[in-house]
Amino acid sequence: MKKHWWKESVIYQIYPRSFMDSNGDGIGDIPGIISKLDYLKDLGVDVIWLSPVYKSPNDDNGYDISDYREIMDDFGTMEDWELLLKEMHDRGLKLIMDLVVNHSSDEHHWFVESRKSKDNPYRDYYIWRPGKDGKEPNNWKSTFSGSAWQYDENTDEYFLHIFSKKQPDLNWENPKLRQEIYDMMKFWLDKGIDGFRMDVINFISKVDGLPDAPNPDGKKYVSGSKYFMNGPKIHDFLQEMHREALADYNVMTVGEMPGVNVEQAKLYTDESRNEVNMVFQFEHVDLDSGPGGKWDLKPLRLTDLKNNFTKWQTGLEDIGWNSLYLNNHDQPRMVSRFGDDQQYRVESAKMLATFLHMLKGTPYIYQGEEIGMTNVRFDSIADYKDIETLNMYNEKVKQNGEDPKKVMESIYVKGRDNARTPFQWDDTENGGFTTGTPWIQVNPNYKEINAKQAVEDENSIYHYYRKLIQHRKEQPVIVDGRYDILVPEDENIYVYTRTLESQKLLVLLNFTNEEQAFEVPLNLQGKKNEILISNYKTSEGYGSQVSLRPYEAIVYLIEE
Missing domain, CATH: 3.20.20.80 (Glycosidases)
Structure with missing residues (x-):
């Protein structure tokens, strides 16, 4: 490469x-x-x-x-x-x-013009559609909750917004x-x-015709994402x-x-x-x-x-x-x-x-x-400011009557304001x-x-x-080395190697708050090795086994 x-x-x-x-x-x-x-x-x-x-x-x-x-x-x-x-x-x-x-603000001058009339020169800068049977043009949902369509009474049509209704999608077909x-x-x-x-x-290429997303189970949440992600053009x-x-x-x-x-x-x-x-x-x-x-x-x-x-x-x-x-x-x-x-x-x-x-x-x-x-x-x-979080909370708690404590726990873990x-x-x-x-x-x-x-x-x-950044500048193996995983089934430690010509890195990572042991594979034992970086004070080199303290990380530099 x-x-x-x-x-x-x-x-x-x-x-x-x-x-x-x-x-x-x-x-x-x-x-x-x-x-x-x-x-x-x-x-x-x-x-x-x-x-x-x-x-x-x-x-x-x-x-x-x-x-x-x-x-x-x-x-x-x-x-x-x-x-x-x-x-x-x-x-x-x-x-x-x-x-x-993928979208602009609805206050961008393109959109201000676009919504004025159906024959405005900027009309086709956005995705406008007439309603269907008195409802939205299709059943796509916004990633920020609710429909992905907003009705505009000025021209009696809807515009597409995959995100907020103040973020109309641009029409890349134009x-x-x-x-x-x-x-x-x-x-x-x-x-x-x-x-x-x-x-x-x-998201910039949408499927031709903007069809409904299938919903055989009648679920409340239908994203339509497969029709606007990785589209045909x-x-x-x-x-x-x-x-x-x-x-x-x-x-x-x-x-x-x-x-x-x-x-x-x-x-x-x-x-x-x-x-x-x-x-x-x-x-x-x-x-x-x-x-x-x-x-x-x-x-x-x-x-x-x-x-x-x-x-x-x-x-x-x-x-x-x-x-x-x-x-x-x-x-x-x-x-x-x-x-x-x-x-x-x-x-x-x-x-x-x-x-x-x-x-x-x-x-x-x-x-x-x-x-x-x-x-x-x-x-x-x-105290929260993020539109995605606030829209979700309103939908789940105020519209659907879900437990506010449970919803807040989700926000504490996943909210963007974190x-x-x-x-x-x-x-x-x-x-x-x-x-x-x-x-x-x-x-x-x-x-x-x-x-x-x-x-x-x-x-x-x-x-x-x-130190990590400095090592990247000094060790070509970090940029260009091949990646191989060891002990892939272990639920506690993540171990991988990076290999470039005669250099190899052995990366040991304990993802738990308890001590974990790693058996060094026979093909790596007896090799000349030194610690490149570690997050605890630790002795140099490894033998046949390495004991890892809680959340310990050790990177060994091995000369083949």
Whole structure:
């Protein structure tokens, strides 16, 4: 496989609303990010993925864009953004912007025009349909609860919105619309950005005719997702996007693609096809969801996690490339979800980081992950801000009469606001995030968990991340080595090797709060080995057996 800068990089995601507030209005902003760039440079990351900072009415925290070429007032000005890019590039950091083009805001001038009349020049920039038998055009459901259609009495038709009703879906069948999007992408590329993270990009092609989703059991929840995920023209659209907007720039692209499987991901990321460099897939973050979907909680089995990661590691070994993540702005905090955020918070956070950063692919760090930030439990639904969470609560509790305590437990575990509480910079009021009232409450544990404390403690999670990132830059086996799993049926430990020519890594991970033993295979015994990194103080080398303490991680470097 070819060498590319994005394969050797570590990417850090900033959710600007919650990162750092510079002016005391309680909302993170671009000058705030600039003030913390040295922190990110010291951490060792190479690329910053910036969640949307475009003009937006903020129905879905910036993922509803009303002007793709302007900066949201909350975050600053275009001059602020241009200074951010310069300051990043001066430090050798690259900038990836969020591209949200499955939908726009209903306040975008395209949609304002589109809804005026059926013969408006912008009408076909969106997906409009007449009703059917006095109801919606089909039975698709929004991913944010309720119907995916909104009636507009002005023209007596419905428009499609897979997300919020303030996020109408763009009509990618319209070549004029597609050209507008490619021109907008070049506007940012010409300013010097280094690529795009593409929001739900595999939703842009819908099945012809927009048929009803089958519902033989008469279930209440029918998503229709198979008709708008990985649709019939998706590869044509992405290849056209590459030709028209991306081909002349040395940039990276990562496509967020819910519902994508390994075989589809190979097509999307095969370098010869010129679509995207890598995808975000969701299978591993759906393993603790029951048949009722995300909010239907079920315990995670380690063997399920191992089988899933192994499938993706081996599936994209020769064609394509993996994105490696355990949390982001849409997912709960990884130490709360996959580790132990109480007694073994530090150990389990380091173990999970080891797991991810030793795999084949590009690791993504979500802000606060590197200091072990945790999920939050607000007292009341009134303290939550996320539209997905609020819509779900209203539907389950107010419409369907479900037990509010049970629904709140799901929110504590899976709600998106877990990732969106303000970054905890120090132990001063509001964690040093703002001098004002934060837009969403700070996690009360900021006095114990904060960046100042982590930077000052050489044994902290933060310094462990620095070591992991440094090893990636120094050890080609971490970037290019082949992945092989050992003891795949073990429910307590995850063990894998990475092999490149005469170098081998043996990665041992205890996913439990009890001691576990690992029998070293005969073919690895007697080899010259040393510890590359571990999250406990531990003696050098291994013999025939390794005893792993709670949430222990050890990586051995073996010379063949």
